[in-house]
Amino acid sequence: MRQGQSLVMTPQLQQAIKLLQLSNQELAEFVEAEIERNPLLNKAEENAESADQAEAPTRREQLSLDDTSGLGTARDQLDAPGEDVFEPGTGSDAAMPAEGSGPSATTDWSNATGGSFSGDDYDVTANMSTDISLQEHLHNQLNIAGFSAADRLIGARLIDETDEAGYLRASLADIAEALGADEANVEAVLAVCQGFEPTGVMARSIPECLTLQLKDRGRFDPAMEAMLANLDLVAKHDLKALADVCGVDKADLLDMLAELRQLSPKPGGGFSSDTSVAVAPDVFVRELPNGMFAVELNAETLPRVLMDKAYYAEVTAIPMRDQEKEFISECAANATWLIKSLDQRARTILKVASEIVRQQDAFFAHGVAHLRPLNLKQVADVIEMHESTVSRVTSNKYMATPRGFFELKYFFSASIPATGGGEAHSAEAVRHRIKMLIDGEQEDGVLSDDQIVEILTSYGIDIARRTVAKYRESLNIPSSVQRRRINRASA
Known part of the structure; x- marks a missing residue:
């Protein structure tokens, strides 16, 4: 005999965890599959009023994932949780009841213009197309680009403003x-994103798109630059005028035109467009007239399902064999657990999103420079859940805010410690300060990295010189020696 301890996850707990990590689209497909296989489950109609189906009292307490009490009395209908209200800068929250065209790019250059925005056997991936959209492809590259949290927010917005042809x-x-960001900072992020595949993506015009592709091939020179500046002549086939403006002879011009025809004016054309689905937000963040922020679930993305008690009572009243009784009993248990798990999922998403907004209220009020350092453990500790639960919730969940549409995970960033044990600073906020200091330099007062460290220390930011150098280089800012040479050359 041997005594030991082990962690056993029941099928019901596994289901609850599985539902947490599904996106709202995947969740809808999952619920549809469950309704198909379980005769006791029905979709709830918007105006359904059945005492038999909605007799359970409304419950407002948060259901913990490891709470195994009261399983036999789970609610039969999902009610929409309320919303939390936050006051910017205070870190406090109060309860509040719930309140109910892009470019036409073609090979005809004369017409081309620039752009202006249940069961364990259920397999989500088997129900989704293997084709991916341009947006998904770009977001996958954004996630591994090494951006700070704030720059990822900017990059995500740039991608969301990119059309199917690939134009911003x-x-x-x-x-x-x-x-609430610096335009120069947005442009720096765009410069990196324009290096994503496919080449030429996120350009703002046909000439810029072709320029990016030529630079990638190492074929962008003054003659090509002149040709791209005169695409109207290309459309007119005015070879003599083209040769004059490009400064080349006819043979070179024909080679250049052949090379131009190898480029794609629609870099996003090779990606799926008919299978892509617009992502709906899981939560809404609204700024109230008093300056506070309200966080509420998007009821449109919450599957509403009911257990058909009348049908259950009718079936169980009929004499059945043991195998049939077991099947009906299993269907009833699965229906009850699914409804409970959906309710649990909704409450958990609201809890996590509300805490993110509370922690990042300065960003919503003042902009990206005020993004605070935040990690999964900080949120998990406050809402008293496991860190892995928060991680599942923040993946593939989206928040619609006054500042744009963001995935929850983009609000987590690295941090720089504060002097004297004060509140830590977001890495992106520190990077922004460094840029502002350098932008404010006088010609005869170029700041060295050591001087920047001294200034930041006076602001209560504990940072090393090598970190300043790393952030400066990530912003494509030359060293102090190079900046002095540039100032002397331009004087």
């Missing part, structure tokens, strides 16, 4: 204003 629709000024 919105102006950088509008994006910067919406995010």
Whole structure:
């Protein structure tokens, strides 16, 4: 005999965890599959009023994933949880009841214009197309680009403003204003994103798209630059005028035109468009007239299912064999657990999203420079859940806010410690300060990295010189020696 301890996850607990990590689209497919296989499950109609189906009292307490009490009395209908309200800068929250075209790019250059925005056997991936959209492809590259949390927010917004042809629709000024960011910072992020595959993506015009492709091939020279600046002549087939403006002879010009025809004016054309589905937000963040923020679930993405008690009572009243009784009993248990798990999932998402908004209220109020350092453990400790649960919730869940549409995981960033044990600073906020200091330099007062360290230390930021150098280089800012040479050359 041997005594030991082990962790056993029941099928019901596994189901609850599985539902947490599904996106709202995957969840809808999962629920549809469960309704198909379980005769006791029905979709709840918007105006359904059945005492038999909705007799359970409304419960507002949070259901913990490891709570195994009261399993036999789970609610039969999912009710939408309420919303939490936050006051910017205070870190406090109070309860509040719930309140109910892109470019036309073609091979005809004369018409081309630039862009302006249940069961264990259920397999989510088997129900989804293997084709991916351009947006998904770009987001996958964004996740491994090494951006800070704030720059990922900017990159995500740039991708969301990119159309199916691969062109950026919105102006950088509008994006910067919406995010409370520096336009130069948005442009720096765009420069990195324009290096994503497919080559030429996220350009703002046909000439810029072709320029990116030529640079990638190492074929962008003054003659090609002149040709791209005169695409109207290409459309007119005015070879003599083209040769004059490009400064080449006819043979070279024909080679250049042949090379131009090898480029794609629609870099996003090779990606799926008919299978892509617009992502719906899981939660909404609204700014209230008093300056506070309200967080509420998107009821449209919450599957509403009911257990058909009348049918259950009718079936169980009929004499059945043991195998049939077992099947009906299993269907009833699965229906009860699914409804409980859906309710649990909704409450958990609301809890996590509410805490993110509470922690990052300065970002929503003032912009990306005020993004605070945040990790999964901080959120998990406050809402008293496991870190892995928070990780599942923040993946493939989206938040619609006054500053844009973001995946929850983008609000987590690295941090820089504060002097004297004060509150840590977001790495992106520190990077932003470094840029502002250098942008404010006078010609005769170029700051060295050591001087920047001294200034940041006076602000209560504990940072090493090598970290300043790393952040400066990530912003494509030359060293102090190079900046002095540039100032002397331009004087």
